[in-house]
Amino acid sequence: MPRCGASRQVTCVNTFLNALGLDLSALQGYGPLLLHGTWVTLKLSALSLVVSMLLGLLGAAAKLSPLRLLNLPATFYTTLIRGVPDLVLMLLIFYSLQGWLSSLTEFMGWPYMEIDPFVAGIVTLGFIYGAYFTETFRGAILSVPRGQQEAGASFGLSRWQRFRYVVFPQMMRFALPSLGNNWLVLLKATALVSIIGLSDLVKVAQEAGKSTFNMLDFLLLAAALYLLITSASNYVLRVLERRYNQGVRGMTR
Numbered sequence: 001m002p003r004c005g006a007s008r009q010v011t012c013v014n015t016f017l018n019a020l021g022l023d024l025s026a027l028q029g030y031g032p033l034l035l036h037g038t039w040v041t042l043k044l045s046a047l048s049l050v051v052s053m054l055l056g057l058l059g060a061a062a063k064l065s066p067l068r069l070l071n072l073p074a075t076f077y078t079t080l081i082r083g084v085p086d087l088v089l090m091l092l093i094f095y096s097l098q099g100w101l102s103s104l105t106e107f108m109g110w111p112y113m114e115i116d117p118f119v120a121g122i123v124t125l126g127f128i129y130g131a132y133f134t135e136t137f138r139g140a141i142l143s144v145p146r147g148q149q150e151a152g153a154s155f156g157l158s159r160w161q162r163f164r165y166v167v168f169p170q171m172m173r174f175a176l177p178s179l180g181n182n183w184l185v186l187l188k189a190t191a192l193v194s195i196i197g198l199s200d201l202v203k204v205a206q207e208a209g210k211s212t213f214n215m216l217d218f219l220l221l222a223a224a225l226y227l228l229i230t231s232a233s234n235y236v237l238r239v240l241e242r243r244y245n246q247g248v249r250g251m252t253r
Contacts, residue, residue: 030208030218037204038225044121044200045187051126052186056133063138074134081131087192093124094196117198125193129186136182140175141167173244180237184230201225 062074081089098115105113144167152162194203205222209215 030204030212033204033208034201034218034221034225037199037201038229040118040199041187041190041201042229044118044125044190044193044198045183047122048125048129048186048190049183051122052129052133052182055126055130056137059130059134060137060141063134064141078131078134081128082135086128086189087195089128090124090192090196093127094120097123117193117196120196121190121193121198125186125189129182129189132182132185133179136175136178137171139178140171143174144170169244172240176237176241176244180234183237184233187230187233188226 059074059077062070063078065071094115097120101113101115105111148166148170149162152166157165190200191202194200194206197203201222205218206215209218212218
C-alpha cells in the first residue's frame with residue numbers, strides 16, 4: 001500500500017479495501033479505523049513472535065541442559081503454559097503485572113502507572129507461546145545428528161559458531177512446519193488481547209458493529225482480513241521451507 005499523507009488517508013484506505021473487493025458502503029466511515037486495527041494486529045503479532053522465539057530458544061537450551069537447575073524450571077514453564085487456557089493466562093498475567101506495578105509505585109511513592117495494553121499484549125503472548133516454541137526448537141535440535149556438531153568442533157569452531165553455522169540451518173528445516181503452525185495460532189490469538197483494551201482488528205470491528213448495528217458484516221470483514229494475512233504468511237513460509245530444504249532429496253515443492 002503506498003504511503004499517504006494524513007489528508008489522503010481515507011482515500012488510500014478506500015483504494016486498499018477496493019483492491020480486496022470489499023463493499024465500502026457498509027463500512028460507514030470505519031475504513032481507516034479497521035486498517036489501523038489491522039496494523040496494530042500485525043505489529044503485535046510480529047513483536048510477540050520475536051519474544052516467543054527468543055524464549056523458545058532459551059527454553060530449549062535449558063530443557064536440553066544436563067543441569068537440573070535449568071532443566072526443571074524450563075519443564076515447569078512448558079507444562080504450566082500448555083496446560084492452562086490462553087485466555088486465563090492472559091488475564092492472570094495482565095492483572096498480575098498491573099497489581100505488582102501498582103504495589104511498587106505505592107511503596108516507592110511514585111505516581112500511579114498503568115501498563116500499556118500493547119506492551120502487555122506483547123509480553124503476555126510472547127510468554128505464552130514461548131512455551132510452544134520451546135518444544136518446537138527442542139525437537140528440532142534433537143533431530144540434528146550429533147556427529148554434525150562433533151565435526152564442527154573438529155574444525156575448531158566455537159560453541160556459538162557451531163550453533164550458527166551447523167545446528168541452526170539444519171534445525172530450521174525440521175522446525176519450520178511447527179513454527180509456521182505456531183505463528184498462525186499466535187496471529188489468531190491476538191484477538192484475545194482485545195479483552196484488555198487494545199484497539200486491534202477485532203476490537204475495532206466489534207465497536208464498529210455495535211455503533212452501526214451491523215455486527216455480522218464487520219466481523220466477516222475482520223475474518224476476511226485475518227484470512228488475507230494468514231494466506232500471505234503461508235506463502236512466506238513456503239518460501240522459507242524451500243530455502244532451508246535446498247539440497248535435500250525428496251523436497252516437497
